[in-house]
Amino acid sequence: MSIDMIDAATADFRDLATEGFDTGRHLAHATEQADARGYEDFLIVDIDSHHYENEASAEIAEFIENPIIRHEVKYQGISRKGITTGFGQYQELGGRITRYPLRKSEKVPPHPHRDITLMRRWMDAMGVDVACMFPTPLLNLGLAPRVDLEVELAFAYNRWLCETILQEEPRLKSMLYMPFNDPDACLKTVEQFGDKPGVIGFMVTSTRYRGVYDNVYARTYRALEERGLPIGFHTGLGGQEPGLSLCNRFLTLHALGFAWHNMLHLSNWVINGIPERFPKLKTLWIEAGLAWLPFLMQRLDNEYMMRPSDAPLLKQKPSDYIRQMYFTSQPMEMVDNKRALELTFDMINAETQLLYSSDYPHWDMDLPSTIYDLPFLSEQAKRNILGGNAQRVFNLEPVFSERKLRRRAEKAMRAAV
Amino acid sequence: MKEVYICRQEEMADGNVRILRVDGLEIGVIRHKSRFYAYRNLCLHQGGPACEGVRMPGVFDDVDEEGRFLGQKYDEDDVHIVCPWHGYEYHLSDGTNVCDPRLRLQKFEVSERGGNVYVSV
Numbered sequence: 001m002s003i004d005m006i007d008a009a010t011a012d013f014r015d016l017a018t019e020g021f022d023t024g025r026h027l028a029h030a031t032e033q034a035d036a037r038g039y040e041d042f043l044i045v046d047i048d049s050h051h052y053e054n055e056a057s058a059e060i061a062e063f064i065e066n067p068i069i070r071h072e073v074k075y076q077g078i079s080r081k082g083i084t085t086g087f088g089q090y091q092e093l094g095g096r097i098t099r100y101p102l103r104k105s106e107k108v109p110p111h112p113h114r115d116i117t118l119m120r121r122w123m124d125a126m127g128v129d130v131a132c133m134f135p136t137p138l139l140n141l142g143l144a145p146r147v148d149l150e151v152e153l154a155f156a157y158n159r160w161l162c163e164t165i166l167q168e169e170p171r172l173k174s175m176l177y178m179p180f181n182d183p184d185a186c187l188k189t190v191e192q193f194g195d196k197p198g199v200i201g202f203m204v205t206s207t208r209y210r211g212v213y214d215n216v217y218a219r220t221y222r223a224l225e226e227r228g229l230p231i232g233f234h235t236g237l238g239g240q241e242p243g244l245s246l247c248n249r250f251l252t253l254h255a256l257g258f259a260w261h262n263m264l265h266l267s268n269w270v271i272n273g274i275p276e277r278f279p280k281l282k283t284l285w286i287e288a289g290l291a292w293l294p295f296l297m298q299r300l301d302n303e304y305m306m307r308p309s310d311a312p313l314l315k316q317k318p319s320d321y322i323r324q325m326y327f328t329s330q331p332m333e334m335v336d337n338k339r340a341l342e343l344t345f346d347m348i349n350a351e352t353q354l355l356y357s358s359d360y361p362h363w364d365m366d367l368p369s370t371i372y373d374l375p376f377l378s379e380q381a382k383r384n385i386l387g388g389n390a391q392r393v394f395n396l397e398p399v400f401s402e403r404k405l406r407r408r409a410e411k412a413m414r415a416a417v
Numbered sequence: 418m419k420e421v422y423i424c425r426q427e428e429m430a431d432g433n434v435r436i437l438r439v440d441g442l443e444i445g446v447i448r449h450k451s452r453f454y455a456y457r458n459l460c461l462h463q464g465g466p467a468c469e470g471v472r473m474p475g476v477f478d479d480v481d482e483e484g485r486f487l488g489q490k491y492d493e494d495d496v497h498i499v500c501p502w503h504g505y506e507y508h509l510s511d512g513t514n515v516c517d518p519r520l521r522l523q524k525f526e527v528s529e530r531g532g533n534v535y536v537s538v
Binding site for chain 1: 429430433434435436437438439459463464465466469470471473499501502503504506
């Protein structure tokens with residue numbers, strides 16, 4: 001055995017004791033994955049990512065029209081969070097996920113807005129070209145007992161997002177927050193923001209107590225359908241649910257809660273015949289993973305066959321309607337279950353209905369390689385799920401990252417030589 | 418096999434990590450309680466930089482002989498390498514994953530001679 005000596009002068013060292021946090025460096029391995037897999041050859045769209053709007057609380061407060069609520073938000077911020085918050089919200093894993101505590105120390109230039117810089121950094125690192133961004137603590141706003149607060153804050157957040165972020169960066173999109181506790185305000189939201197640059201649909205947070213079948217939403221659903229704008233249901237923890245409040249560990253609450261809230265609304269959506277009443281309304285279910293879908297398809301079909309009078313509007317089985325809906329991929333359950341995952345993809349027509357999502361920067365984020373490395377998908381299916389399906393569903397202009405365009409040009413030059 | 422000089426022993430404080438890139442491999446050299454460990458900086462989950470996160474003692478549920486839960490406690494003798502991307506945990510002692518021992522960080526031999534620290538690659 002020969003031993004070659006390499007000294008510190010020739011080796012490539014990094015000393016973590018002196019290194020600050022930087023998103024690009026944090027995700028350097030994701031960049032290597034992107035380069036190795038040739039992501040520059042196709043569009044990648046991330047349909048569920050997040051930013052921390054609570055860090056811009058003071059800015060958003062200036063967009064609130066009601067002076068009392070504006071003052072409250074200025075004083076308290078959008079979220080207190082922390083371990084003492086109810087319902088087990090300690091998703092930061094006690095400092096184990098380092099981007100949570102270190103994020104605030106990351107240096108950014110004064111322009112553009114900090115959120116644009118941070119979004120671009122992780123998108124470039126992962127190979128994502130276009131990202132649909134959602135808020136973080138505001139995903140719980142539907143549980144606020146004050147409906148006027150939800151409406152005021154929703155309009156302020158939407159205006160801030162449109163004017164400060166979306167119109168400045170064509171790679172960033174959003175399905176805007178709909179204040180679902182006030183049906184009239186939902187319609188107003190669609191009418192006021194439906195044509196704004198970067199708005200590709202509207203989002204309902206799933207942790208709330210309004211039935212999606214209520215007639216008061218008919219005008220909103222019709223308005224979305226007429227504009228060709230999808231409605232998305234973004235799920236959440238929902239630890240306030242009496243049953244879920246028994247979850248004393250974040251793991252159980254997250255595993256059950258995120259699936260439960262979308263199961264609830266999707267079941268009501270299908271059995272009440274919403275897809276028959278609004279046949280062109282595209283429906284997207286966000287951040288619940290995929291494992292719940294085979295369960296629900298089997299369960300609803302079985303009961304529908306015995307109780308058609310409970311769902312007389314249906315002309316197909318519940319699973320047939322579900323197969324026409326769209327789903328985001330993360331958090332994709334993929335530990336020791338390749339056969340189950342393949343069956344799930346087959347059952348939901350993943351090749352045309354599944355939309356890649358990272359959920360970055362949250363703790364359970366998925367890289368594009370979670371899709372790209374699946375052995376049972378064709379190259380075309382991978383590209384559909386990673387970007388093509390989203391491009392079709394949201395009618396997106398394919399805007400590629402500058403990094404990818406550079407790599408393409410370099411590749412073309414090499415080929416020409 | 419190559420032997421890479423890392424540093425003088427005293428140059429790395431307890432708890433610090435240095436990331437070495439050599440021949441396309443990223444290796445995390447970790448100093449913990451005066452001992453040095455070296456593992457490939459690549460998580461078996463989604464390829465995260467496993468050695469760039471925190472090291473934390475393992476957590477256990479303290480259950481008495483009658484099956485009653487007495488609280489969660491740290492096992493200070495079983496320190497874990499925690500991948501900063503998603504929290505996958507590996508035993509610092511041998512690199513095996515805490516939940517599935519079939520997953521194991523690639524380990525590299527560390528030697529200390531004359532006050533110098535070397536890693537064999």
